[in-house]
Amino acid sequence: MNRSGKFALGVLCSAVLAACSLEPNQLQATAGTSTAQALAESAVARDNAPGLSEQYAKLRKQQIAQVDYKLSVTIAKTGEAFSGRVIADTQFRRNLLQPLTIDFAGGEVQGVQVDGKTVPFEYNGHFITIAPEHLKGRKHAIAVDYTHAYSTNGSGLHRFQDPVDGEVYMYTDFEPYDANRLFPHFDQPNLKAHYTLDVTAPKDWSVISSVREKNIAQKGDVNHWVFPQSKKFSSYIFSLHAGPFTQWEDDADGIPLRLFARKSLAQYVKPNDWFTFTKQSFEFFQKYFEVDYPFVKYDQVIVPDFNAGAMENVAAVTFNEGYVSRGEKTQAQRMRLANVIAHEMAHMWFGDLVTMNWWDDLWLNESFATYMANLALAENSEFNDAWENFYLGTKQWAYGEDQLPTTHAIQLPVKNTDEAFANFDGITYGKGGSILKQLPYYLGKEEFRKGVSNYLKDLSYKNSTLDDFMGHLGKSAGKDLDQWQQQWLYKAGLNTIAVNFQCEDGKIASLTIEQSAPEEYPVLREQRTQVGLYNMAGDKMVLSKAIPVTYAGASTDVTAAKGEACPQIVYPNEGDWAFAKVNLDKVSVDNMSKHINDIDKPFTRLMLWQSLFDSVTDAKLPLDEFVSFAISNAGVETDINVIRLVSRYLATSYSFLNQFQMDSAKRTRLQLAIETFAWEQLQKAPAGSDTQKTWFGTFTGVAHTDKALANARNLLRGELTIDGLKLDPDMRWGLITLQNQHLYSDYAQAIKSELAKDNSDRSQLNAIAAEAIRPQQEIKAKWLENLLQNRDEFKLAQLKYAAGALFPTEQGGLYDANAERIIGALDDVNSSDASEFVGTYTRLFPLSCSEKGVQQMSEILNSGKSLNPLLEKALKNRRFRNQSCLNMAAAMNGHSAG
Numbered sequence: 039m040n041r042s043g044k045f046a047l048g049v050l051c052s053a054v055l056a057a058c059s060l061e062p063n064q065l066q067a068t069a070g071t072s073t074a075q076a077l078a079e080s081a082v083a084r085d086n087a088p089g090l091s092e093q094y095a096k097l098r099k100q101q102i103a104q105v106d107y108k109l110s111v112t113i114a115k116t117g118e119a120f121s122g123r124v125i126a127d128t129q130f131r132r133n134l135l136q137p138l139t140i141d142f143a144g145g146e147v148q149g150v151q152v153d154g155k156t157v158p159f160e161y162n163g164h165f166i167t168i169a170p171e172h173l174k175g176r177k178h179a180i181a182v183d184y185t186h187a188y189s190t191n192g193s194g195l196h197r198f199q200d201p202v203d204g205e206v207y208m209y210t211d212f213e214p215y216d217a218n219r220l221f222p223h224f225d226q227p228n229l230k231a232h233y234t235l236d237v238t239a240p241k242d243w244s245v246i247s248s249v250r251e252k253n254i255a256q257k258g259d260v261n262h263w264v265f266p267q268s269k270k271f272s273s274y275i276f277s278l279h280a281g282p283f284t285q286w287e288d289d290a291d292g293i294p295l296r297l298f299a300r301k302s303l304a305q306y307v308k309p310n311d312w313f314t315f316t317k318q319s320f321e322f323f324q325k326y327f328e329v330d331y332p333f334v335k336y337d338q339v340i341v342p343d344f345n346a347g348a349m350e351n352v353a354a355v356t357f358n359e360g361y362v363s364r365g366e367k368t369q370a371q372r373m374r375l376a377n378v379i380a381h382e383m384a385h386m387w388f389g390d391l392v393t394m395n396w397w398d399d400l401w402l403n404e405s406f407a408t409y410m411a412n413l414a415l416a417e418n419s420e421f422n423d424a425w426e427n428f429y430l431g432t433k434q435w436a437y438g439e440d441q442l443p444t445t446h447a448i449q450l451p452v453k454n455t456d457e458a459f460a461n462f463d464g465i466t467y468g469k470g471g472s473i474l475k476q477l478p479y480y481l482g483k484e485e486f487r488k489g490v491s492n493y494l495k496d497l498s499y500k501n502s503t504l505d506d507f508m509g510h511l512g513k514s515a516g517k518d519l520d521q522w523q524q525q526w527l528y529k530a531g532l533n534t535i536a537v538n539f540q541c542e543d544g545k546i547a548s549l550t551i552e553q554s555a556p557e558e559y560p561v562l563r564e565q566r567t568q569v570g571l572y573n574m575a576g577d578k579m580v581l582s583k584a585i586p587v588t589y590a591g592a593s594t595d596v597t598a599a600k601g602e603a604c605p606q607i608v609y610p611n612e613g614d615w616a617f618a619k620v621n622l623d624k625v626s627v628d629n630m631s632k633h634i635n636d637i638d639k640p641f642t643r644l645m646l647w648q649s650l651f652d653s654v655t656d657a658k659l660p661l662d663e664f665v666s667f668a669i670s671n672a673g674v675e676t677d678i679n680v681i682r683l684v685s686r687y688l689a690t691s692y693s694f695l696n697q698f699q700m701d702s703a704k705r706t707r708l709q710l711a712i713e714t715f716a717w718e719q720l721q722k723a724p725a726g727s728d729t730q731k732t733w734f735g736t737f738t739g740v741a742h743t744d745k746a747l748a749n750a751r752n753l754l755r756g757e758l759t760i761d762g763l764k765l766d767p768d769m770r771w772g773l774i775t776l777q778n779q780h781l782y783s784d785y786a787q788a789i790k791s792e793l794a795k796d797n798s799d800r801s802q803l804n805a806i807a808a809e810a811i812r813p814q815q816e817i818k819a820k821w822l823e824n825l826l827q828n829r830d831e832f833k834l835a836q837l838k839y840a841a842g843a844l845f846p847t848e849q850g851g852l853y854d855a856n857a858e859r860i861i862g863a864l865d866d867v868n869s870s871d872a873s874e875f876v877g878t879y880t881r882l883f884p885l886s887c888s889e890k891g892v893q894q895m896s897e898i899l900n901s902g903k904s905l906n907p908l909l910e911k912a913l914k915n916r917r918f919r920n921q922s923c924l925n926m927a928a929a930m931n932g933h934s935a936g
């Protein structure tokens with residue numbers, strides 16, 4: 039979703055720096071003299087470069103009091119560009135002394151008018167400039183006639199032609215700074231506006247935006263769609279989607295619902311699931327927020343080539359087609375769909391109705407929606423394991439990111455739109471969502487809910503800051519949250535907690551929670567958790583006591599534990615209240631290893647398995663011991679979430695073993711054990727179950743012997759069947775990719791045969807990945823040439839599939855052979871303003887578990903080059919993971935890593 043080109047900030051704020059930070063009311067109060075105005079307006083100059091700086095956005099907010107847009111757009115099935123006319127009815131706070139700039143990236147400007155009179159302008163490909171002498175009044179209608187190319191990278195107005203039936207579809211994706219690729223305007227979140235839209239489009243198309251159309255007039259082969267004025271909101275959540283979509287309709291207690299998908303995908307869409315999850319979310323949110331849904335109707339549009347999971351455009355949410363399975367979804371996949379529906383809907387209130395003032399508070403939008411989506415599922419859906427899935431997915435993402443060298447505080451300054459997504463990661467979504475999950479325990483559930491409700495009521499249709507949100511929570515709970523805010527939002531790093539306990543005569547004599555922090559991020563935080571005490575009762579390990587406690591500092595005495603039965607296992611984050619890494623005490627580790635399958639609570643088993651693998655990645659537990667323990671114990675597990683976790687980490691272990699420098703016979707033995715176990719679990723899993731689908735995915739990731747590859751080939755051909763296992767098209771591509779990865783049997787013909795059966799865009803993307811993964815130098819050279827030299831000939835989605843498949847972990851030698859070519863392209867990639875491609879390029883640096891792999895990353899990072907923020911972050915994290923892999927290998931081989 040992000041676009042991060044190189045942007046130079048021009049600031050002339052030496053002696054006049056104070057004027058840069060004046061609020062609008064201060065400027066009005068001091069604007070009686072030309073000197074005050076000159077100070078304010080000369081403080082910031084906009085550079086001739088892409089993007090928008092916070093400093094310049096502040097100036098423009100001080101210039102513009104109000105703006106509304108009338109937008110006319112003409113789109114067609116053919117052609118490379120669309121045309122439009124926008125009229126910005128703009129009210130200024132004062133007479134301008136400095137040129138006005140209007141954001142418009144990558145288009146062509148035919149003309150500019152002010153109040154109906156043509157005026158001169160300058161256009162540099164990034165923004166339009168109008169001199170102040172043409173804007174002498176306080177209110178002007180500024181009109182721009184323009185054209186713009188359709189996008190092929192998923193941003194702006196993206197055009198997609200379906201290879202199945204030739205139909206054309208279009209959709210917009212704008213966050214943070216791509217709305218100006220649809221029409222020229224002031225593209226910053228705190229200049230909210232009303233939008234009046236009309237669209238000329240082919241007559242068989244639907245046109246979808248933030249409001250329902252009020253009129254459609256047919257004019258030959260086109261229709262003219264006229265929409266009423268929208269409510270007031272930021273431009274990054276405005277939208278325009280069009281095409282011959284299949285449409286379904288429903289109603290959520292008076293709110294009209296529509297669902298759209300392209301024709302060739304419609305057969306796979308399960309509208310009942312979509313509408314059920316949508317109605318459940320509406321039911322929960324309207325009651326929780328005590329604010330009625332503000333935007334009248336609610337459309338959900340499933341679109342191809344989408345760069346993210348979904349986007350919260352006002353009343354016209356877009357979703358990645360990956361949420362549509364071409365086979366039967368597992369419950370986990372259905373829950374992911376329910377979760378993303380709830381996530382985007384939460385944004386209608388938190389983000390769309392009330393919007394951050396600038397991009398430094400974007401994390402709060404995403405953190406809040408992440409928390410609220412899981413809360414909605416936990417309290418008003420069919421899914422009774424929503425928080426287990428949150429722990430297994432989003433929270434592990436957060437824990438992982440928070441232990442990287444690029445971890446950062448949740449709240450960070452954002453100097454310009456280039457940086458808006460540079461730190462948009464597991465900290466933003468996962469950690470932010472986790473600490474919001476923790477707040478109701480800390481403040482009280484009703485106090486938290488009331489604070490959120492009051493915030494939304496007080497700031498509807500306005501912009502807000504973090505202090506506004508925290509202020510409402512603190513007032514509702516009667517607590518000063520300044521210290522909490524400093525600890526959790528402005529400080530980076532992950533704390534670790536452990537329990538130290540002593541027993542006498544079978545009772546706990548003392549129990550303390552010990553908290554530690556990494557040396558580089560030494561803050562010790564305060565939060566609420568539960569200490570779970572477990573003991574055997576008959577043949578089950580059961581929770582004998584859960585003790586709520588607020589801990590702080592290095593050590594907290596849990597007095598309520600004294601006198602309780604001496605536990606066999608102590609877990610200091612029972613129920614997953616806290617955001618903290620858990621180190622188990624030796625007694626608990628010993629008893630866990632003996633009784634992992636006796637523990638009666640699946641969530642506890644899940645967390646204990648996670649703690650076990652954390653010990654592997656921390657290089658405390660040798661990887662081979664984990665593999666042996668998993669194979670010995672996971673076969674009898676019945677909880678699908680635990681099965682998903684164990685199978686994931688067995689596949690991860692297999693990949694690490696490809697990279698370790700180790701005895702080859704031992705590697706062969708361990709990898710064969712993983713492959714054999716996955717195949718056995720696949721065969722014995724209940725027919726048609728989610729467990730069966732889970733182990734199928736693991737098997738396709740670890741199969742490598744001739745016997746296993748023959749089984750995979752025979753499954754694909756239908757010569758071997760497993761009761762209940764129905765191969766959907768995407769599962770078939772998993773088997774085809776596996777054949778190509780190992781050059782097994784008719785691997786090349788398998789691609790051709792599958793494409794003959796299914797020529798959909800998803801199959802074409804899978805075919806690219808299946809070819810790129812082949813361990814052949816000529817294939818690597820071909821796709822590197824496409825990625826690095828010929829990328830303009832491909833869609834971004836195609837490049838992503840190729841880059842992600844080029845260098846699996848067992849093909850380290852092929853990466854080494856091509857590393858010079860990849861690293862040699864760095865300067866060209868780094869200087870590009872195509873930020874969508876930067877993320878794709880970073881996929882070309884695979885795990886390289888060697889000193890050479892660490893050194894390669896260090897040489898780039900220490901070269902003194904100014905790197906794109908996304909690229910720099912990716913390289914730092916790759917160096918860290920390379921070193922971590924070395925440490926894990928050393929732990930398994932019984933010596934210390936250098």
